[in-house]
Amino acid sequence: MSQLRSTGPAAEPGPGHLYRAPREWTRVHPVSPFLGIWPLLGAILFYLVVSRAPDWVGGGSEDGVTDAINATHLSYFVIGAILLGIIAIVALFGYLGWRFNQYRIGDDAVYQRKGVLFRQQRQARLDRLQAVDVVQPFVARLVGFGVIRIEVAGGENSGIALEYLRIGDAEALRNEILELAAGYKRRGGPSRDSHATDKPLVADAVVGDAGPSSQAVSSLGGVQGDNLVLGSLHGAAAHDRTDRPAAVERPVYAVPNGRLIGSIALSWPTFWLVLTPVWIVVLMVIFRVDVQRVFLAIVGTSLVTAVPVVVGLLGFFWTQLNRGFGFKAGISQDGIRLRHGLLETRRQTVPPGRVQAVRLRQSWWWRKAGWWDVSINVAGYQNDQDAVSTLLPVGSRAEALEAVWLVLPDLGLVGEDGTDPSAPIAEAMESLRAADGFLTSPRRARALDLFQWRQRGVRATDSALIIRSGRFVREVSITPHARTQSLELRQGPLQRTLGLASVEVHSTNGPVKPVAKHLAVADAVALLDAQAERAREGRKHQSPEQWMKAVGLDAR
Known part of the structure; x- marks a missing residue:
């Protein structure tokens, strides 16, 4: 895989507004209520x-x-x-x-206090930071505002959401949070945290004219001109910039919108939607159903009633388009940078250490084009997994393997020639049978799993557990041993009769559900015991610095 390299010095931007993260109590922007x-x-x-x-x-x-x-x-x-x-x-x-919604940042936490009748004061500790996202809903995006969501380890509602900030203020706060969370100290002078006052400011008060900024050099030696200047963001002027530049970022892949639309067209919901006239004919001819009367009974004669029905039918297509539109991925010291969205845009930073499991999936309709999608389970997001679980909405096999490498660069795999660490995953993705090192389902599993019992298989490497399944929809799930939450052996009455059992690897909430189904009982028990031991050993040796070193970043 390619390594992240220094980009070299960039030209200094001209004068513009300088955005800083506030160390004093500051209100969100006055336009927030509107x-x-x-x-x-x-x-x-x-x-x-x-x-x-x-x-x-x-x-x-x-x-x-x-x-x-x-x-x-x-x-x-x-x-x-x-x-x-x-x-x-x-x-x-x-x-x-x-009026009563205020926030500030310290060296160890982000603080928020709000409430009129019932006052709340919350803090998001930076040593428990899970993710920082800048989200722009459609209306806020039109006028250059956004929401910053700070997710920390804990139960539900443990994070902080600041609604709404100017996009420059949100980017400045995000940059400083990520820098402090990474353990870096403020450049020059003592921290302003000790001089924080109770007098609140308005978020725009920290915006002022400033001359050319000095070169902000990251640990890689490159200047991040693309993120230092905010002119590419809607609502920011050409030379607006943040006091703390974002970490150097290298683009990894981008999803063309044409390919995204093609992947939506080549999907099972599209297939069933195209067959709608066939079902109508079947209902009318064979079952003699008055389709018109049924349709009018459901929709009525009101356009207001019909619109939600149509929206519900097309909801899948809109969700896929809105989630994958303009999708771009990059890599930096902070983690994986993802940008996507049509109406609501999201710029999220996913620390690889928070990724609990990965799933590669290929629909039967995508096989000729060789497309795959990649989803992840991310720790820290409680009820917002749908918005942050996509690592690659649609891409080639090479892009899918690179997406896996972004979050799991060391899978403990070695190819047949001893040089290609992605070869076993590629075999699991492309082979018709999950053999060659995979523990497979016995022949008697055919009674319970007629169509895909041959494709099921599980394989453990030094650092991850790989589970493969699917004939019409291929799936490959990868769970690092260090991220295994717990294990469960399940056996239903029919499985008990056939001497079969399933092993489920429990992960955090998300789309990835790693389950090795219909194994022989002896194989399932052995897998359960061995995986429990591998999980204990993995947790002893895993650290974020290992990821940074594997992808070519300078861990400090």
């Missing part, structure tokens, strides 16, 4: 459309909302006054929420 009120405005607009639209849209019926208003002799002026009153009340609560 960015949070847009769902209410959308609901009011929806009401107006429905109440004034013709019957086929869903409004204007004899017993509709408009007739109810006329029956009570309320004028539209009164209705408007009521709506404005509701908006004013919501705006008041939004203002109070903003």
